[in-house]
Amino acid sequence: MRFQHSHVVSPWTSLFLLTIISFSLGSLGCQRIISSTASAQEKAKAAPATAVVTVRPERKTIRRMTEQPGHIEAIEETPLFAKISGFVREVSVDIGDRVTKDQVLAELLVPEMVEELKQKQAMVAQAKSEGVQATAAVQVAAAGVATAKVKITETLAATKRSEADYDRWKAELARIERLAAENAIQKKVVEETQAQFRAADAWREEAGAKIESARAGLAEAEAKLTKANADVTAATAKVAVAEADEGRMKAMLEYAKITAPFAGVVTQRNVHTGHFIPASGSREPLLVVIRTDPVRVFVDVPEKDATAVGRDNSAVVRVQALGSQEFTGTVARTAWALDRTARTLRTEIDVPNADGKLRPGMYVYTGVVVAERKDALAIPASALVKQAEKTVCCCVSGGKIVRKPVTIGLNDGTNVEVLSGLEGTEEIVKANAAALSDGQAVQVQSPSGK
Numbered sequence: 001m002r003f004q005h006s007h008v009v010s011p012w013t014s015l016f017l018l019t020i021i022s023f024s025l026g027s028l029g030c031q032r033i034i035s036s037t038a039s040a041q042e043k044a045k046a047a048p049a050t051a052v053v054t055v056r057p058e059r060k061t062i063r064r065m066t067e068q069p070g071h072i073e074a075i076e077e078t079p080l081f082a083k084i085s086g087f088v089r090e091v092s093v094d095i096g097d098r099v100t101k102d103q104v105l106a107e108l109l110v111p112e113m114v115e116e117l118k119q120k121q122a123m124v125a126q127a128k129s130e131g132v133q134a135t136a137a138v139q140v141a142a143a144g145v146a147t148a149k150v151k152i153t154e155t156l157a158a159t160k161r162s163e164a165d166y167d168r169w170k171a172e173l174a175r176i177e178r179l180a181a182e183n184a185i186q187k188k189v190v191e192e193t194q195a196q197f198r199a200a201d202a203w204r205e206e207a208g209a210k211i212e213s214a215r216a217g218l219a220e221a222e223a224k225l226t227k228a229n230a231d232v233t234a235a236t237a238k239v240a241v242a243e244a245d246e247g248r249m250k251a252m253l254e255y256a257k258i259t260a261p262f263a264g265v266v267t268q269r270n271v272h273t274g275h276f277i278p279a280s281g282s283r284e285p286l287l288v289v290i291r292t293d294p295v296r297v298f299v300d301v302p303e304k305d306a307t308a309v310g311r312d313n314s315a316v317v318r319v320q321a322l323g324s325q326e327f328t329g330t331v332a333r334t335a336w337a338l339d340r341t342a343r344t345l346r347t348e349i350d351v352p353n354a355d356g357k358l359r360p361g362m363y364v365y366t367g368v369v370v371a372e373r374k375d376a377l378a379i380p381a382s383a384l385v386k387q388a389e390k391t392v393c394c395c396v397s398g399g400k401i402v403r404k405p406v407t408i409g410l411n412d413g414t415n416v417e418v419l420s421g422l423e424g425t426e427e428i429v430k431a432n433a434a435a436l437s438d439g440q441a442v443q444v445q446s447p448s449g450k
Contacts, residue, residue, distance in 0.1 A: 049443040054396055054427040061374045062410045062417050065367040070299035072362045074292050079285030082277040083255040086110040095269050099260040105287055106258040113253055120246040127242040131235035138232055141225035148218035155214045159207035166204045169197040264291040293353045299366045300344035308370035315349045316367040327351050373410045376417040377424055382431040394429040394436045401440045
């Protein structure tokens, strides 16, 4: 009987053999990679110089803008209503008409108010006449006071004369009575002297009564003068009341004319000749007038740029309907608070519109300046390359590429502000810098020459 021998390999032997085989294969792969890298470097050195276009950093103003769609509205829009009732006499404008400030656009017929105004004017004339009469009465009363004063003066003078006569005859009677007591004169002389004395005494009393009468007359004249002055005051007040009433009626009649509140354009007309217009009872306005110089451009700025948008920020408005023509304006106002649903800031831009090209309702694109750097050192955005966590640009020095890391600032999409890393005299590859490596030979086609 024959036995066939089988060769059994142990596990440790198999592991040893696999290790030797793997090491051999790895060594061959490394040799191939090293050989390939060396070959690529040699080929790069041997390759012809790459043509590049270079620029130098420039000092310029860089602006970052937020671009959003928007629409145009009038700076002011005023619906016009009637304050008084009446029939429409005339409408002198139609939609699309340009109007000037205070131009009469429509007129109402209100004959009853015209007649009432005539009545008010007559009352003013009557009150003024009464005022003239009151003034004349003051003059008469003043003359009466003057007369009473003169009369008092005359009475005082007469009183002095009567007092003098009284004193004279009193002394004379005393002398006569002494003589009569001595039987030096007749009794008849005594009686005559006594009669004269009594007459002087009566005249003195009469003069005193006249003084009291004159004083009473003066008081009466002064009272009449006071009343006349009061009448003048009342008449003046009455004139003022009548004139105010007349002025009110004139003001109400002015409402019969519907006038333009400002220079602008009529955009709505809802009235025709002969219509009856109730006082402020119509739901729709008779006319609507808008002011279009300047116009408001409404735009909603996203939350990320909202805090950078404020009053006086400059803006550019591009109108598609006008062949993408651009207009400059200024941010005039913002809502300050963001819309809770859209998280946007309502912003209004005022744009001059003297020629009337911009019309309310037009769709526009806006660019609002949210940041600006003046005299910034700038290079094209296409010259920058991201390398790991750094930003670099490719400079040309001695015909070879030198990658320089830079710190960048404001980016307007075309140019980028360089804060550090460049002096400003470097020749920088303008575009396709990502395809270039350090030390690579290049040939400058059109250097900036600056």
